[in-house]
Amino acid sequence: MKQGQATATQRLDYQAPAFWIDSVELTFDLDPAKTRVLNKMRLRRNPDVAPQPLRLDGEELNLARVLVGGAGTSFKIEGDQLVLENLPEGNEPFELEIFTTCAPNKNTQLSGLYVSGDTFFTQCEAQGFRRITYFLDRPDVMASYQVLLRADKAQYPVLLSNGNLVESGDLPDGRHFARWQDPHKKPSYLFALVAGKLVAREQQITSRAGHKHLLQVWVRPGDLGKTEHAMNSLMAAIAWDETRFGLSLDLERFMIVATSDFNMGAMENKGLNIFNTKYVLATEATATDADFANIESVVGHEYFHNWTGDRVTCRDWFQLSLKEGLTVFRDQEFSQDMAGSPSARAVKRIEDVRVLRTAQFPEDAGPMAHPVRPDSYVEINNFYTVTIYEKGAEVVRMQHNLVGRDGFANGMKLYFERHDGHAVTCDDFVQAIADANPASPLAQHLGAFKRWYSQAGTPRVHAQGQYDAAAQTYTLTLTQSCPATPGQPDKQPFVIPVALGLLGQDGRALALQLEGEDAAAGHERTLVLHEARQTYTFTHVAEAPVPSLLRGFSAPVILECDYSDAELLTLLAHDGDAFNRWEAGQRLALRIALAAIASDAPVAQAAVLPPAFVAAMRDVLRHPQLDAAFKELVLTLPSETYLAEQLQTVDPQRVHEVREALRAQLARELHADWAWAWEQHHASGAYRPDAASSGRRALAGLALAMLCLDARTSGDTLWPGKTYQRFKTAANMTDRLAALGALVGAGHALAQPALERFHQLFKDDALVIDKWFALQAGRVDRGGDVLPSVKALMKHPDFNLKNPNRARSLVFSYCSANPGAFHRSDAAGYVFWADQVLALDAFNPQVAARLARALDRWSRLAEPWRSAAREAIARIAAKADLSNDVREVVTRALA
Numbered sequence: 008m009k010q011g012q013a014t015a016t017q018r019l020d021y022q023a024p025a026f027w028i029d030s031v032e033l034t035f036d037l038d039p040a041k042t043r044v045l046n047k048m049r050l051r052r053n054p055d056v057a058p059q060p061l062r063l064d065g066e067e068l069n070l071a072r073v074l075v076g077g078a079g080t081s082f083k084i085e086g087d088q089l090v091l092e093n094l095p096e097g098n099e100p101f102e103l104e105i106f107t108t109c110a111p112n113k114n115t116q117l118s119g120l121y122v123s124g125d126t127f128f129t130q131c132e133a134q135g136f137r138r139i140t141y142f143l144d145r146p147d148v149m150a151s152y153q154v155l156l157r158a159d160k161a162q163y164p165v166l167l168s169n170g171n172l173v174e175s176g177d178l179p180d181g182r183h184f185a186r187w188q189d190p191h192k193k194p195s196y197l198f199a200l201v202a203g204k205l206v207a208r209e210q211q212i213t214s215r216a217g218h219k220h221l222l223q224v225w226v227r228p229g230d231l232g233k234t235e236h237a238m239n240s241l242m243a244a245i246a247w248d249e250t251r252f253g254l255s256l257d258l259e260r261f262m263i264v265a266t267s268d269f270n271m272g273a274m275e276n277k278g279l280n281i282f283n284t285k286y287v288l289a290t291e292a293t294a295t296d297a298d299f300a301n302i303e304s305v306v307g308h309e310y311f312h313n314w315t316g317d318r319v320t321c322r323d324w325f326q327l328s329l330k331e332g333l334t335v336f337r338d339q340e341f342s343q344d345m346a347g348s349p350s351a352r353a354v355k356r357i358e359d360v361r362v363l364r365t366a367q368f369p370e371d372a373g374p375m376a377h378p379v380r381p382d383s384y385v386e387i388n389n390f391y392t393v394t395i396y397e398k399g400a401e402v403v404r405m406q407h408n409l410v411g412r413d414g415f416a417n418g419m420k421l422y423f424e425r426h427d428g429h430a431v432t433c434d435d436f437v438q439a440i441a442d443a444n445p446a447s448p449l450a451q452h453l454g455a456f457k458r459w460y461s462q463a464g465t466p467r468v469h470a471q472g473q474y475d476a477a478a479q480t481y482t483l484t485l486t487q488s489c490p491a492t493p494g495q496p497d498k499q500p501f502v503i504p505v506a507l508g509l510l511g512q513d514g515r516a517l518a519l520q521l522e523g524e525d526a527a528a529g530h531e532r533t534l535v536l537h538e539a540r541q542t543y544t545f546t547h548v549a550e551a552p553v554p555s556l557l558r559g560f561s562a563p564v565i566l567e568c569d570y571s572d573a574e575l576l577t578l579l580a581h582d583g584d585a586f587n588r589w590e591a592g593q594r595l596a597l598r599i600a601l602a603a604i605a606s607d608a609p610v611a612q613a614a615v616l617p618p619a620f621v622a623a624m625r626d627v628l629r630h631p632q633l634d635a636a637f638k639e640l641v642l643t644l645p646s647e648t649y650l651a652e653q654l655q656t657v658d659p660q661r662v663h664e665v666r667e668a669l670r671a672q673l674a675r676e677l678h679a680d681w682a683w684a685w686e687q688h689h690a691s692g693a694y695r696p697d698a699a700s701s702g703r704r705a706l707a708g709l710a711l712a713m714l715c716l717d718a719r720t721s722g723d724t725l726w727p728g729k730t731y732q733r734f735k736t737a738a739n740m741t742d743r744l745a746a747l748g749a750l751v752g753a754g755h756a757l758a759q760p761a762l763e764r765f766h767q768l769f770k771d772d773a774l775v776i777d778k779w780f781a782l783q784a785g786r787v788d789r790g791g792d793v794l795p796s797v798k799a800l801m802k803h804p805d806f807n808l809k810n811p812n813r814a815r816s817l818v819f820s821y822c823s824a825n826p827g828a829f830h831r832s833d834a835a836g837y838v839f840w841a842d843q844v845l846a847l848d849a850f851n852p853q854v855a856a857r858l859a860r861a862l863d864r865w866s867r868l869a870e871p872w873r874s875a876a877r878e879a880i881a882r883i884a885a886k887a888d889l890s891n892d893v894r895e896v897v898t899r900a901l902a
């Protein structure tokens with residue numbers, strides 16, 4: 008493990024490589040204990056760079072031999088680099104051969120070549136290829152790859168790598184081989200190989216362009232029955248990219264392989280995507296609606312990378328959002344298009360924004376805040392963040408909205424015309440979108456718009472409206488500011504598209520006419536705020552309007568507007584923009600919760616929610632036209648994390664207590680309505696994971712949770728009994744897990760037998776057992792009872808910290824997703840956290856560093872939590888042999 012050499016890499020230090028690698032021939036003799044790798048490269052000097060030695064990256068490799076042009080040569084090892092000084096001069100290509108060995112079965116970091124079960128997998132992004140062979144392991148070096156795999160035939164019957172299978176056959180001693188050739192040049196991080204006992208679901212397809220392709224989803228033999236949804240998702244993604252962007256599959260064969268040991272969700276290796284099983288395997292009996300939706304989205308995401316990432320890649324890792332922000336935007340659009348109806352699209356948008364606000368906004372306000380295009384990093388693996396991914400997607404979405412759907416498609420076309428086959432920058436992307444749309448507000452404000460890439464922090468937009476009855480005008484003043492972030496004390500104004508409408512007091516949409524315009528133009532428009540303060544005057548406004556601002560969450564900002572409760576109730580009841588309708592309900596709930604948190608009044612059993620709010624929630628729940636999925640979102644209170652983000656000083660126990668009191672009140676006062684919602688929405692027919700039926704299941708599940716919660720205080724036995732029955736007879740995992748969650752969440756006596764039964768039923772299905780752990784670690788805390796059960800579960804025979812999915816299901820679910828249970832006043836949650844970070848760091852620094860982020864926001868905590876948190880972080884930081892990954896996170900946290 009590399010330790011202690013924590014030097015930062017700076018974006019502005021970028022230099023083109025001194026050598027290019029035109030082609031690579033890799034030969035692998037696969038053996039878990041000692042794999043031999045022969046790497047034969049054709050290199051040439053980069054004529055644009057002053058002559059210098061060749062420095063190849065390599066980590067944890069045993070070097071056996073180096074040949075230049077077939078003859079031995081001198082070399083040096085300097086740290087993690089192999090340095091060659093005596094290379095041919097001039098610009099002619101030359102051949103370099105390097106023999107190394109590595110030990111895949113000792114690779115617990117799951118980066119480079121590793122073994123999972125009895126199967127070999129690779130993970131090379133960002134810098135895993137250097138753990139396989141010495142190389143110019145940087146994304147701007149794009150080479151042609153030919154790969155020869157050799158292994159024991161009985162143990163490793165399937166041998167896969169990128170591109171096309173050109174040859175395969177038997178070798179002496181029970182071994183066999185396969186030769187693969189990738190027709191496209193690629194950076195090393197997109198290299199992959201897989202070898203083991205796997206089986207494939209196959210599908211032949213013909214593209215719109217008339218080309219035939221073979222699609223394969225490779226899994227362990229017992230899992231073949233769980234691959235239909237992944238294959239359907241892949242076919243849908245291929246068709247979508249052709250229709251929406253005119254981008255076709257550029258390979259004869261496209262493969263997905265699933266592994267149960269994976270640090271992340273999935274990886275877009277060219278033609279050979281490697282996936283966490285969680286994002287491949289699903290049947291209605293074992294996977295929830297959310298799992299089905301995630302599979303569709305992740306399969307889409309990795310497939311879309313084939314163009315945005317693989318064909319056009321990143322010049323350096325600071326440009327990571329070039330591929331990630333764009334590809335998340337593409338997968339979000341894909342999921343919306345698959346969801347279909349406008350309402351289902353809005354539901355997806357709300358879910359995406361919820362992720363942004365509960366995970367990215369805190370990141371952008373904490374010690375790890377960084378721009379979408381960072382300026383420096385110590386460990387690049389720490390920068391696969393919600394900022395790079397989700398905020399990056401919002402920045403692409405704003406460009407899309409500023410140039411329009413067709414304008415964006417034209418911009419993408421120009422981007423590929425200019426950059427196909429190259430490694431480029433975020434600037435190159437924005438430039439292409441703007442150049443294709445010279446008259447757009449994006450092109451007009453291009454320089455200022457790019458600040459979204461360079462400045463960290465969440466901008467705040469303050470809106471102030473003034474109605475003049477005599478003049479029939481409505482004046483809207485928008486001001487913006489952005490808080491300081493590490494290394495960036497002062498911010499320049501952002502370009503902020505503010506989509507808006509105006510509602511009359513009765514909720515009607517008013518026609519919009521700005522001062523100086525001849526006539527009204529529709530009921531919705533987008534103002535482009537680009538200065539610190541701008542004023543807009545609407546004319547012919549016959550009554551004081553209610554502004555509906557930032558529709559569809561048109562920019563990743565915090566909007567402050569002094570709405571009255573009545574105005575928010577109007578928006579909740581009438582806004583034509585579904586996002587803002589939901590947002591109005593969230594604002595009301597937030598306001599009530601924050602007031603209760605600030606007061607010292609006891610909240611348990613108290614009526615904190617005013618009758619008007621409860622009535623509005625009832626109206627939404629009973630609304631004849633609204634979709635169930637939308638209702639479920641409106642009826643869900645803002646999370647504890649989101650509430651905490653609104654506070655200067657956070658008492659996490661008070662936040663937890665208040666939110667629980669509000670939930671209990673909604674459960675109590677809407678009891679009859681929840682019962683009605685359950686009766687109306689629960690179903691027992693055939694399972695389909697489409698948006699409409701999963702929405703009904705989501706609402707029925709919430710109803711059941713609320714009915715069980717209410718039974719806690721009312722002593723009702725009917726609903727818990729019904730829930731247990733539902734748990735036993737449920738025909739799909741969504742309904743079964745919802746029923747189990749309702750019992751566990753309410754702390755009902757039936758929860759224990761249900762948990763035992765669930766384990767018994769699914770003990771052989773790792774992904775379901777992950778859910779079983781996660782449910783227990785994430786349940787509502789009552790008097791500090793979650794931590795003891797987490798500790799007991801750590802000793803369960805099924806628990807294994809080395810498996811990232813299992814570690815996430817228990818340790819992360821507790822530390823990162825259950826604030827009420829984690830932030831204990833006796834500091835035991837933090838002690839546990841620090842122990843687990845250190846334990847994980849000894850074998851998997853990437854996963855450890857993610858867990859280390861759980862206390863990012865420690866400095867906002869009230870005492871005694873604040874001091875206890877700092878002490879726990881300091882204890883980690885004091886460990887001498889920390890990985891660079893964890894060291895960077897805790898150093899920033901304490902800075």
Ligand code: 0A1
Pocket residue numbers: 130132133270271272273274275308309331388391853
């Ligand atoms: N590029 C992948 C995510 C990924 C990143 C890093 C990994 O290992 C360190 C693995 C996967 C994606 O965006 O899906």
Ligand code: ZN
Pocket residue numbers: 308312330331334
């Ligand atoms: Zn990605």
